[in-house]
Amino acid sequence: MIRIYSLFCIFAFCVSAASAQPERWQQRVQYVMDIDMDAPKNQYTGYQQLTYTNNSPDTLWQVFYHLYFNAFQPGSMMDTRSRSLPDADPRVSDRISKLKPEEYGYIQVSALSHNGKPVRFETNETILEVTLNEPVLPGASAVFEMRWKAQVPLQIRRSGRDNREGVRFSMAQWYPKMCEYDYQGWHSNAYIAREFYGVWGDFDVTIHIDREYIVAAGGYLQNPQETGYGYEAADQQVERPAGKKLRWHFKTPNVHDFVWAADPEFTQVVHRTQDGTVMRFFWQKGLGYDAQWEKLPAIMDRARTLINERFGVYPYKEYAFIQGGDGGMEYPLATLITGNRSLMSLVGVSVHEHLHSWYQMILGTNESLYAWMDEGFTSYAEDIVMNELAREDLLPGKKADFNPLVGAYDGYVNLALSGKEEPLSTHADHFATNYAYGVAAYVKGAVFLSQLEYIIGKSAFQKGLLRYYNTWKFKHPNVNDCVRIFEKQSGLELDWYKEDWVNTLNTIDYALKSVEKEGRKTTKVTIERIGLMAMPLDIRVTYTDGDIEWFYAPLESMRGAKPKEDKEPRTLLPDHRWVDPVYTFDIPEKMKKIARIDIDPAGGMADVKRDNNSYVAPD
Ligand SMILES: [Zn+2]
Numbered sequence: 001m002i003r004i005y006s007l008f009c010i011f012a013f014c015v016s017a018a019s020a021q022p023e024r025w026q027q028r029v030q031y032v033m034d035i036d037m038d039a040p041k042n043q044y045t046g047y048q049q050l051t052y053t054n055n056s057p058d059t060l061w062q063v064f065y066h067l068y069f070n071a072f073q074p075g076s077m078m079d080t081r082s083r084s085l086p087d088a089d090p091r092v093s094d095r096i097s098k099l100k101p102e103e104y105g106y107i108q109v110s111a112l113s114h115n116g117k118p119v120r121f122e123t124n125e126t127i128l129e130v131t132l133n134e135p136v137l138p139g140a141s142a143v144f145e146m147r148w149k150a151q152v153p154l155q156i157r158r159s160g161r162d163n164r165e166g167v168r169f170s171m172a173q174w175y176p177k178m179c180e181y182d183y184q185g186w187h188s189n190a191y192i193a194r195e196f197y198g199v200w201g202d203f204d205v206t207i208h209i210d211r212e213y214i215v216a217a218g219g220y221l222q223n224p225q226e227t228g229y230g231y232e233a234a235d236q237q238v239e240r241p242a243g244k245k246l247r248w249h250f251k252t253p254n255v256h257d258f259v260w261a262a263d264p265e266f267t268q269v270v271h272r273t274q275d276g277t278v279m280r281f282f283w284q285k286g287l288g289y290d291a292q293w294e295k296l297p298a299i300m301d302r303a304r305t306l307i308n309e310r311f312g313v314y315p316y317k318e319y320a321f322i323q324g325g326d327g328g329m330e331y332p333l334a335t336l337i338t339g340n341r342s343l344m345s346l347v348g349v350s351v352h353e354h355l356h357s358w359y360q361m362i363l364g365t366n367e368s369l370y371a372w373m374d375e376g377f378t379s380y381a382e383d384i385v386m387n388e389l390a391r392e393d394l395l396p397g398k399k400a401d402f403n404p405l406v407g408a409y410d411g412y413v414n415l416a417l418s419g420k421e422e423p424l425s426t427h428a429d430h431f432a433t434n435y436a437y438g439v440a441a442y443v444k445g446a447v448f449l450s451q452l453e454y455i456i457g458k459s460a461f462q463k464g465l466l467r468y469y470n471t472w473k474f475k476h477p478n479v480n481d482c483v484r485i486f487e488k489q490s491g492l493e494l495d496w497y498k499e500d501w502v503n504t505l506n507t508i509d510y511a512l513k514s515v516e517k518e519g520r521k522t523t524k525v526t527i528e529r530i531g532l533m534a535m536p537l538d539i540r541v542t543y544t545d546g547d548i549e550w551f552y553a554p555l556e557s558m559r560g561a562k563p564k565e566d567k568e569p570r571t572l573l574p575d576h577r578w579v580d581p582v583y584t585f586d587i588p589e590k591m592k593k594i595a596r597i598d599i600d601p602a603g604g605m606a607d608v609k610r611d612n613n614s615y616v617a618p619d
Contacts, residue, residue, distance in 0.1 A: 024475045027181055028053040029201030031258070035175075037209040037245075039168070039262075042102075042152045042161045050144040052136065052178060060136040060181070063144075064188035065128040068173035071191045072096055072105030072153035072160070076125055081192045087434045091326050092157050092193065105153025105160065107176060112146045126191040128176060146176055157193065158329050158336070166284065168213070169262040170324035170336050177257070180366070182476060187366065194437070195367035195428040196360075198256030200474055205258055207248045211240070214268065216282040216322040217260035218334030219250030230268035254315075254474065255332035256364060261324040271297035274305050277314065283323040283339045292343040296321065296350060299394050303351050306385050310462070311358050312469030319357070321350055330356030330378075344395055351389075352382040362473045370479055371428040371437070372502075376445010383408065383446065403603050405450040408443045413608050415439040416507050424448075424502045447606050448501055454604025455497060455536060456490035457562035464489035496534075496557040496578070506533035510599050511612035513582065522586040525551075525597060525615075531608065534578035536562070539585075540601045544593045544617075553583060593617065 030051040037044040054060055071078040079096035082088045112121050114132055121130045136142045152171070155163040159172035173196075179188045180197045187197050207215060214229045224231035227246055228238035240246060252258055267285040272278060279300060283293045300321070308314060316333055325336030328349040335353035337346075355378045359365065365373040387404035389395050403409075415421050415436065422436045424444055431437035453461040464486040472481055483498045500506045509531035518524045527537065536558060539551040548568040554561040556575035564570045576583045587594070599605075599613040607613060 022471065022475065022481065024183065025055045025057070026475065027055055027178075027199045029178055029199045030204075031201065032204045033175060033206070035205065035207045037169075037207060037262075039210040039213060044150050044152070046146075046148050046150060046175060048144075048146045048148075048176060050146070050178060051141055052144060053141045054136045054138060054181075056181060056183075057138050058181075059138060061132055062186075063130045063132065063136070063181075064179040064186055065130070065176040066173070066179060066188075066191065067107040067109070067123065067126050067128050067176055068159070068191045069105035069107045069150055069153060070123070070126045072099060072156055074099060077190045078126075078157075078192045081429075085434060086432075089157070089193065089434055095156050099154060099156075102151075103154035105151060107148055107150045109146060109148045109176065112144065115143055116145075124190075127179070127188050129188075148176060150174070155326060158325055163324060163326060163338075165287075165323065165338055165340060166265075167261065167263045167324045169260075170326075171260045171262070172325065172329060172331060172336060174260075175258070180476075182366075184366075187368065189368055189429065192429050195371050196257070197366045197368055197476075198364070200254055200256050200364070203250070203252045203255060203258040205250045205252075205260070207250075207260065207262075208245045209248065209262055210244060211246045212264040213246075213262040214264065214266040214282070215248045215260055215262045216266060216268070216280065216320050216334070217248075217250045218255070218258060218320060218332045219252035219260075220318060222249040222251055223247065229266075230270060252333060255361065257332055259331035259334050259336065261322045261336060263324075266323070269294070269297060271301060273301045275308055275314065277304075277316070278318045279304075280318065280320040282320065287340070289340050289346075292341065292346045293339065295343055296346060299347050299389065300350055300354065302392070302394060303347075303354070303385050303389060306388050307355065307358070307381070310384065310465070311355070311381055312362075312466055312473070314357060315362065315473075316357075319354065321354075328353045330354075330360055332357070332361045344398060347389070347395060348382070348386060351385050352378060355381045355385070358469060363469065364474065364476050366476060366478070368428045370424075371441040372424050372445025372448065373477075373479060373482060374445075375441040376443070376448055379408065379442045380405065380446035380449040403450075405446060406603065408446045408450065409603060409606050411439055411443040412447050412606055415444070416505070416606075416608050421505050423505060444501075451501070451604060451606055452486060452494075452497070454538070454600070454602075455494070455558070455562065456486060456492055457565055459563070459565070460490035461486070490560075490562070492558045492560045492562070494558070496555070500533040504533075507531040507608045508533045508535055508605050509607055509609045509612075510535070510537065510605075511609075512597060512599060512615045515594075515597060515615045515617075518586065521589050523589070523594060524584060524586055527583045527599065529581055529583070530612075534576065535605050537576055537583070538600050538602070538604065540598045541587060541594055542596045542598070543590070544595045547592065551585060551587070553585065 032049045034047045074097045082092040152161045232238050265284040266282045269281040320334040323339035328337040330353045337349045359377045360374045367374045383404040390398040391400035420436045468485040487494050511528045513526040513528040516524045536555040537553040541549045550570040553573040553576040556577045573585045597615040
């Protein structure tokens with residue numbers, strides 16, 4: 001009886017623990033890859049054994065792989081798209097159309113088997129379509145074995161060889177990668193320029209490359225005593241095996257991608273961080289930017305501490321900042337960034353790309369569908385962290401701002417007034433211009449969070465950010481999942497915010513229409529809602545003696561009010577209803593004169609026309 005009773009207790013505990021977490025099944029991958037690089041030819045051959053676990057309730061008769069390198073051939077979807085956009089990315093522009101065959105990128109799959117038996121496959125540009133002989137049943141695992149030949153493209157976008165700073169290999173999006181299958185089905189989007197989505201799992205990657213190359217990667221090197229180049233422990237004797245090539249064996253647990261880079265001129269600096277991890281810095285020394293790179297480790301260490309506190313704890317043991325690519329691009333446990341930058345720019349890009357570890361690598365939003373939940377949230381966090389680093393005097397020349405998101409609000413307002421805006425819910429690949437995509441994803445997405453803080457208050461917002469991370473890490477949250485966290489944390493209803501800000505182009509514009517004396521006892525204030533999007537209203541009244549008093553009108557749709565957080569007195573007004581074109585309230589007469597009244601003086605709302613937000617009393 002005791003035994004049965006305790007089993008029951010364990011069962012009850014498991015059920016209650018599980019129900020605290022959201023249910024969202026995830027597919028699982030386990031990659032073992034062996035890569036033989038021919039560096040002088042910019043080609044490699046690859047072998048991959050992929051153990052794929054179907055945790056979905058569905059029977060899979062097909063699977064799909066990304067073959068990203070195939071985008072770098074004239075006439076590809078990426079090339080065609082770039083040449084037909086009105087404002088092409090200058091890094092791509094028409095450059096793909098001009099590649100010579102030895103500059104193309106390709107991945108040519110020569111053999112693929114499923115549980116030991118060959119399967120039919122067809123290459124459709126950047127997607128490999130595989131028809132299975134036998135299905136992968138719900139809950140079952142399948143082993144796919146693949147062999148392929150690849151050519152590393154001349155660096156055009158993100159990955160490639162010989163980037164403009166002379167880094168030989170920036171190896172991103174470089175291997176056949178299983179597409180994600182989730183509750184919305186397959187995501188076998190052709191690669192046309194932007195955004196990624198992937199399956200979490202474990203990577204075991206062995207790279208054989210000419211021995212003068214130093215390899216940097218998003219992973220833990222397993223054989224530092226055979227490679228050296230700064231990876232070896234202080235007391236470790238490096239013994240490089242004989243032969244033309246060295247073997248580099250990396251393992252990375254629980255990630256959805258694997259990146260590496262290689263160059264004979266890399267130097268490596270290893271830094272142990274306050275939180276007990278290792279940061280590695282790889283750049284080409286002696287080209288005029290060593291001073292900035294040498295200052296970077298201490299600053300990134302401090303940034304990491306700030307990020308851990310504010311946005312959630314980094315769960316991996318290492319992170320590498322690697323010179324490469326064509327700007328800054330994020331990967332699990334590593335980033336590729338260009339190296340020739342001012343200190344401010346180097347720190348800015350490093351902070352931004354590292355923060356993607358939180359929003360793209362660990363939360364892993366589907367960037368194609370919700371680019372703004374990755375780029376926007378990352379940009380928001382970057383502004384907060386950069387502002388704090390400036391406040392601590394770690395960024396010479398940068399001053400801390402009262403509202404570090406000021407630039408983001410301005411960028412969004414410019415887009416909203418430009419006539420070029422498209423809803424945030426637009427698929428990342430389908431925006432009509434790069435401008436609309438860029439501002440929507442990076443800026444309107446950042447303002448989403450900052451404005452949320454205005455709506456629910458600082459305390460619930462900051463707790464909500466951590467709760468979002470801790471609840472949804474490794475689960476691919478969507479916009480609703482995110483908004484629900486902040487609803488639970490604040491006790492306020494927020495669906496109206498999501499509907500307006502994400503799914504429409506409705507804008508916010510409130511105006512102080514009139515301020516009138518009503519008899520001797522009160523001053524009547526009338527606020528006009530000009531924009532279609534309604535918001536709760538923070539109104540500040542400043543008296544001629546400098547005293548401040550707040551009036552706060554919650555939005556009826558919120559079903560509540562944000563708590564008072566300012567030190568000055570606040571009057572809670574009746575709800576402001578979203579249908580009302582005007583909202584009026586009374587200020588009871590005091591023994592002092594009103595100097596001015598301002599709607600949202602801190603700029604928490606993305607009001608597209610701020611010059612009508614204030615009333616200044618005549619002298
Ligand atoms: Zn980014």
